[in-house]
Amino acid sequence: MLKGFQRPVRPVGGGTKRWLPVREEEPLETGALNRILEHNVGDFTAVLEAGVPFAEAQRTFAEHGQRIAWDPPDPGGATVGGIVATADSGPLRHRYGGVRDLVVGINVVLSDGTVAKAGGKVIKNVAGYDLAKLFAGSFGTLGLIGSVAVRLHPLPERTASVVIEHHNPDQLLEEVLTLSRRPLEADKFDVTWSGGHGRILLEFSGASAVDQAGRVGQVSDVDWGEVRGLQRGAVVVKVSGRPTDLPKVIRAADDHSGTLVSRAGLGLTWIALQSADSVAAIRAELAPRHCTVLDGADTGQWPQDVPGHVVMERLKARFDPARIFRPGSFVGGI
Amino acid sequence: MDGRVVEELSRIVGTEWTYTAEHQLRTYESDGLLQYRGTPACALLPSTAEEVQAIVQVCARESIPWVARGAGSGLSGGALPVKDGVLIVLTRMKRILEIDLDNGRVCVEPGVTNANVSAAVGPAFFYPPDPSSQIVCSIGGNVAENSGGAHCFKYGFTTNYVTGLELVLGDGELVQIGGYELDSPGYDLLGAFVGSEGTLGVATKIWLRVVPSPETVKTLVAFFDSTHAAGEAVSQIVQGGVVPGAIEMMDARTIEASEQMAHAGYPVGRAAALLVELDGSQHECDARFDEVVSICEGCGSDDVRVARDEAERALFWKTRKAAFPAMGRISPNYFVQDGVIPRTKLPEVLERIEQLGEEYGLIVANVFHAGDGNLHPLVCYDGRVEGEAERAEELSGLILDACLDAGGSITGEHGVGVDKKKHMPKMFAEADLDAFQRLRCAFDPAGLANPGKVMPTPRLCGEVPGPYRVHPLEAAGLAERF
Numbered sequence: 175m176l177k178g179f180q181r182p183v184r185p186v187g188g189g190t191k192r193w194l195p196v197r198e199e200e201p202l203e204t205g206a207l208n209r210i211l212e213h214n215v216g217d218f219t220a221v222l223e224a225g226v227p228f229a230e231a232q233r234t235f236a237e238h239g240q241r242i243a244w245d246p247p248d249p250g251g252a253t254v255g256g257i258v259a260t261a262d263s264g265p266l267r268h269r270y271g272g273v274r275d276l277v278v279g280i281n282v283v284l285s286d287g288t289v290a291k292a293g294g295k296v297i298k299n300v301a302g303y304d305l306a307k308l309f310a311g312s313f314g315t316l317g318l319i320g321s322v323a324v325r326l327h328p329l330p331e332r333t334a335s336v337v338i339e340h341h342n343p344d345q346l347l348e349e350v351l352t353l354s355r356r357p358l359e360a361d362k363f364d365v366t367w368s369g370g371h372g373r374i375l376l377e378f379s380g381a382s383a384v385d386q387a388g389r390v391g392q393v394s395d396v397d398w399g400e401v402r403g404l405q406r407g408a409v410v411v412k413v414s415g416r417p418t419d420l421p422k423v424i425r426a427a428d429d430h431s432g433t434l435v436s437r438a439g440l441g442l443t444w445i446a447l448q449s450a451d452s453v454a455a456i457r458a459e460l461a462p463r464h465c466t467v468l469d470g471a472d473t474g475q476w477p478q479d480v481p482g483h484v485v486m487e488r489l490k491a492r493f494d495p496a497r498i499f500r501p502g503s504f505v506g507g508i
Numbered sequence: 509m510d511g512r513v514v515e516e517l518s519r520i521v522g523t524e525w526t527y528t529a530e531h532q533l534r535t536y537e538s539d540g541l542l543q544y545r546g547t548p549a550c551a552l553l554p555s556t557a558e559e560v561q562a563i564v565q566v567c568a569r570e571s572i573p574w575v576a577r578g579a580g581s582g583l584s585g586g587a588l589p590v591k592d593g594v595l596i597v598l599t600r601m602k603r604i605l606e607i608d609l610d611n612g613r614v615c616v617e618p619g620v621t622n623a624n625v626s627a628a629v630g631p632a633f634f635y636p637p638d639p640s641s642q643i644v645c646s647i648g649g650n651v652a653e654n655s656g657g658a659h660c661f662k663y664g665f666t667t668n669y670v671t672g673l674e675l676v677l678g679d680g681e682l683v684q685i686g687g688y689e690l691d692s693p694g695y696d697l698l699g700a701f702v703g704s705e706g707t708l709g710v711a712t713k714i715w716l717r718v719v720p721s722p723e724t725v726k727t728l729v730a731f732f733d734s735t736h737a738a739g740e741a742v743s744q745i746v747q748g749g750v751v752p753g754a755i756e757m758m759d760a761r762t763i764e765a766s767e768q769m770a771h772a773g774y775p776v777g778r779a780a781a782l783l784v785e786l787d788g789s790q791h792e793c794d795a796r797f798d799e800v801v802s803i804c805e806g807c808g809s810d811d812v813r814v815a816r817d818e819a820e821r822a823l824f825w826k827t828r829k830a831a832f833p834a835m836g837r838i839s840p841n842y843f844v845q846d847g848v849i850p851r852t853k854l855p856e857v858l859e860r861i862e863q864l865g866e867e868y869g870l871i872v873a874n875v876f877h878a879g880d881g882n883l884h885p886l887v888c889y890d891g892r893v894e895g896e897a898e899r900a901e902e903l904s905g906l907i908l909d910a911c912l913d914a915g916g917s918i919t920g921e922h923g924v925g926v927d928k929k930k931h932m933p934k935m936f937a938e939a940d941l942d943a944f945q946r947l948r949c950a951f952d953p954a955g956l957a958n959p960g961k962v963m964p965t966p967r968l969c970g971e972v973p974g975p976y977r978v979h980p981l982e983a984a985g986l987a988e989r990f
């Protein structure tokens with residue numbers, strides 16, 4: 175179908191990321207690719223077409239006590255393909271890794287009509303190049319994701335959360351680092367900050383979740399949906415940093431009346447801002463860390479001077495020779 | 509190779525680190541898979557990234573193929589030298605450059621051994637991917653092969669731990685991708701490079717994630733009367749929501765051979781042994797360990813041995829890790845296979861392997877990472893018997909077919925290299941291989957990095973865009989354009 179296509183196209187999943195800059199692109203809806211091709215219960219794997227609603231996939235897996243360990247914010251209308259293409263992630267990333275870490279195989283359609291696959295549907299496999307990782311987070315610029323094979327995990331029988339409050343960024347970091355050095359095996363380990371008010375949030379799972387949590391602090395209820403929601407806003411800047419950057423990132427957010435949520439053990443932070451006017455200043459304050467604008471980017475979504483750019487250019491040229499997949503919309507004008 | 513080029517190369521690393529004599533090159537003619545041999549024009553042992561870069565630049569200018577080599581422990585012929593090419597040996601680059609435990613990172617040169625990374629951050633932290641060869645194999649080799657280990661069912665593979673790479677690309681350019689931070693904007697070049705078997709460039713610096721050592725470790729070995737029963741125990745353990753640190757199975761022949769070497773008091777004659785290790789928080793291990801014991805008993809094990817101390821745990825592991833070398837005691841020669849299957853297909857695939865062994869009149873011993881379905885059938889043969897090696901090789905291939913029929917893969921951790929490239933078309937269609945080649949061309953357009961590996965037939969990169977030019981390898985009849 176794509177063969178001979180000349181006009182730029184934009185793969186569309188659930189259409190939940192309306193903030194993505196839209197150019198003169200023909201939408202390519204994946205909604206009809208909506209089958210769960212396999213759920214191999216005993217093997218904890220599944221093969222899903224790109225247009226499968228994420229929530230529906232999770233419901234299917236939950237019937238068998240399983241899940242894909244992804245919890246992106248507002249998963250309501252998101253499709254599996256959309257999550258893979260944007261590499262969207264939530265608090266569970268702390269324990270289970272990102273989208274890239276759970277996709278074990280992929281089928282793609284390239285702009286010259288080539289339909290290709292890579293990986294497989296077993297959880298361990300090193301045959302051939304790992305194209306699934308290349309397409310995860312490629313924002314639809316390399317080709318169309320047709321289907322993915324994913325690794326599943328058991329749904330925990332029990333979870334328990336802990337909240338530790340800290341209103342001084344430096345003390346907060348001290349505590350985060352102390353916790354990071356302990357062999358805790360938390361599922362989630364986030365920090366939130368809003369108006370001078372900070373919280374460290376952890377979630378434990380498993381047969382002894384309550385005991386594990388109890389060793390860290392007072393077991394309390396946490397609305398994790400709300401925590402994930404902090405990754406969305408009018409304008410959101412994602413900072414690729416180090417855990418020890420946290421006080422600096424918090425101060426940068428405070429200076430611009432932003433709120434934030436950080437994957438404290440990973441060094442990734444999402445700052446939600448009122449307007450795009452503060453983006454340049456935040457970038458300058460946090461340099462050389464890369465800041466990517468997620469929600470609310472008209473232009474300047476991507477940071478400048480990204481290392482490896484020459485290879486990325488060549489990848490684009492090889493995989494999308496017709497240059498029809500969202501041309502010009504990615505890092506460095508790719 | 510032109511003598512002047514060798515001289516130029518030797519000026520980069522110094523003459524004492526330039527090997528051209530036959531007796532010097534013999535050390536490097538094979539990797540861990542001894543049936544493949546090749547002699548390069550020279551082996552160079554650089555000590556810095558700049559030296560590696562200078563070597564690759566000369567090779568690019570002169571269109572000389574080159575191969576990177578770590579410790580040479582690979583089991584697919586990945587580091588097999590290209591005849592008359594350059595071999596870049598990275599064993600002198602073994603500095604640990606930085607340890608930052610607050611951020612859970614280490615930065616190392618590629619020649620550092622896997623075990624030395626854990627040693628450098630231990631005992632409080634460790635580096636989880638733990639190939640059995642960890643005392644010798646290099647981190648550069650691990651990156652190239654995306655190596656796993658006994659603990660990867662729970663902890664993941666090399667690709668889940670590499671956060672940054674400094675690379676020399678095929679054209680001699682030095683780039684850094686990623687670093688201490690995750691999610692560098694743009695395409696996931698780290699994901700593409702890890703597991704690329706030395707065909708995309710040389711890693712000259714590697715940033716790795718390290719994690720706190722688990723609070724507690726509990727290990728048991730359970731013996732069963734059939735591999736079927738042991739497989740059932742594996743299924744029940746995993747279905748029940750337990751994610752063991754490791755879960756390894758040995759069959760009767762492996763138990764027998766390993767026992768001869770390790771003297772752990774294993775009951776020779778039992779059909780299967782299951783080694784299960786739980787690690788993590790004390791509470792969780794305590795809660796789960798009894799569950800695992802009763803699953804083993806419920807599946808018919810009347811002999812469950814729990815390691816009482818670190819010494820006994822070490823003995824259990826020594827016995828498991830003795831499996832490959834010990835096989836030498838019951839068979840003069842053997843091939844190690846590395847297939848993967850969906851775990852639930854274990855009984856039928858084992859049956860098929862048994863059947864094939866009988867048909868071929870050869871013994872196949874089985875040892876595997878049961879959690880993730882990675883089988884290491886050891887196909888035993890006697891190389892002195894005319895034609896037996898060929899029959900064993902053929903049987904080895906049929907075992908991979910059985911894995912593919914079950915929905916699996918031709919390699920779980922040893923890589924494709926030269927050894928498995930002929931099997932690639934069984935797993936991947938022409939269009940898939942074409943897509944792989946696009947990736948390769950983006951990193952190494954001239955096709956000089958480890959040519960002849962991974963892809964079943966040599967391919968060149970068409971220019972994108974631009975007029976057609978005859979490639980030197982093509983002119984020499986060594987490759988054709990796809």
Ligand SMILES: Cc1cc2nc3c(=O)[nH]c(=O)nc-3n(C[C@H](O)[C@H](O)[C@H](O)COP(=O)(O)OP(=O)(O)OC[C@H]3O[C@@H](n4cnc5c(N)ncnc54)[C@H](O)[C@@H]3O)c2cc1C
Pocket residue numbers: 539540575576577578579580581582583585586587598618638639640641644645646647648649650651652653654655656657658705706707709710711712832921922958
């Ligand atoms: C007894 C034994 C047990 C083993 N057990 C395991 C196991 O449990 N799990 C497992 O995964 N593997 C295992 N292996 C296989 C092997 O040890 C791994 O593949 C290992 O990662 C190879 O590392 P090396 O340094 O020896 O690499 P080499 O064999 O020297 O090279 C392997 C490949 O890496 C490339 N390469 C090396 N260094 C670089 C670099 N710096 N940049 C780019 N490319 C490079 C080479 O070109 C080659 O293609 C085992 C091997 C043996 C002999």
